[in-house]
Amino acid sequence: MEVIQIVSIGIVATVLVVLLRQSNRNEFALLVSLITGIVIFTIILDKIEYVVETLNNLSRNTNIEFTYFSTILKIIGIAYIVEFGAQISRDAGENAIASKIELGGKVIIMVLAMPILLALMNLIIKILP
Amino acid sequence: MKIVEFLRNWVKDIAIIFVLVSIIEIVVPNNNLKKYVNMVIGFLIIIAIISPFVNLINENYSFDKEVFKEIVNGIEVQNDSNLNLTSMQEKQIKDVYMEKVKEDIKNEISESSDYEVKNIYISIYEDEENYGNIKEIELILEDDIKEKEQQDTINVIKIEEIKMRSTQLDTMELEEFEEDEEVKNIISEKYNVSKENIRVFLNTEGEGEVDG
Structure with missing residues (x-):
């Protein structure tokens, strides 16, 4: 319905x-x-809450740190919100503002991705003899 | 078993991660932010694949060590329960070895001299360095009676002194045997035993019978 x-x-x-x-x-x-x-x-x-909850439960079954997974969910949320704002700006004919909103979204996504990047680099350094 | 557990967890992690990733890929909006999300998902997948091995390295865990530990444990357990068995086994090996040497000497002497060996006593070195080398040989010989009957000759054997051997030999009359150089040479060449350590005796009982 x-x-x-x-x-x-x-x-x-x-x-x-x-x-x-x-x-x-x-x-x-x-x-x-x-x-x-x-x-x-x-x-x-x-509905989104239900889906996210299920995904969380699934990811808790793995040995991977839960924070990484929640980071990815945050990034997806940011992508949606940024898209929402940017499209409204484009509808209003403000392409410049839309691309600024997208720039902000990209920067924040990168900031959120940094811990994962660092963890990955640490892993690679640790696994080298 | 730890290895199987490890592999099981690893494969499970990878499977779950890929299921989640495929769901997320659907959910991600179709704009130019998608490639950033994909990058982060790629990081997550690499972490999922690598991280178990890092844990192994951190715990100084190695498959070889684990396997050898199991083997060594097994051996130790065996040793604990079978300590007596080990010494028994050593004794058996020594007995068999000495039996073989005696057999060999007997054959050698009966082939290359006129005498037949009635009894041999051997003692071997038991220290680490020259374990198994022969220390002393005591031979008790008999004249080869068959040969004698065929040849119909009597060997004259000088009798210097009569020694009564103690313990198990005391029922036999034994003579220190002078014409033993031949026998001694054979043995000392073959087994690398100095001649002083070879003693040869002749059993005189057989001779008495021949005389009578």
Whole structure:
């Protein structure tokens, strides 16, 4: 049922945005698309939580440090949020701001990836005789 | 068993990691951030593959050591329970060896001289350096009676002194045997024993019978 909710919300929002754009109300069109995104995200939040929980349980069965796996989940979340923001900026015609948002996302992903990188380097150095 | 456990954990880790990674690959949004996520996932996979071996190295664990430890343990256990058995085995080996040497000397002498060997007593060195070398040989000989009957001659043997051998030999009359050089030479050449350590006696009982 969530699928129908999400699709219908999306279609209604699209129609609204098109109408608003035709009546030269671009600022409202932007707000509508923003709110639509947030609403859809709220609907799927439960499902995402379930999926992430399952993945966490799976990864706890391994001997690999759990922090590495949660780092990857964080990175995926960051990728989604950055994409969300960047697309809204692009919709508003602000390509420069969109690419700045993406730059920020990339930098933060790299920062999160650094511990994994360091751990990997440590491993390689340790395993050398 | 530790090796099997190790391999089992390792393969399990790799399998789970790849399942997770394939799920994550689907979830990742299709924009230009995907390659960064892929890079981090690649790191994670490499860590999953390498890290068990690093643990092994840190614990100074090696397959060889483990295997040899098992073997040595087994041997030690065996030794503990079979200490008596080991000394018994040594004694048996010594007995067999001496038996072989006696057999050899008997054959040698009966082939190359007129006498037949009735009894041999051998003592061997038991120290580390020349273990198994012959220390002393005592031979008790008899005239080869068959040969004598065929030839119909009587060997005259000088009798210098009569020694009564103690213990097990005391039932026999034995003479220190003068024409023993031949026999001594044979033995000392073959077994590398100095002549002083070879004593040859002649059993006179046989002679008496021939005389009578």
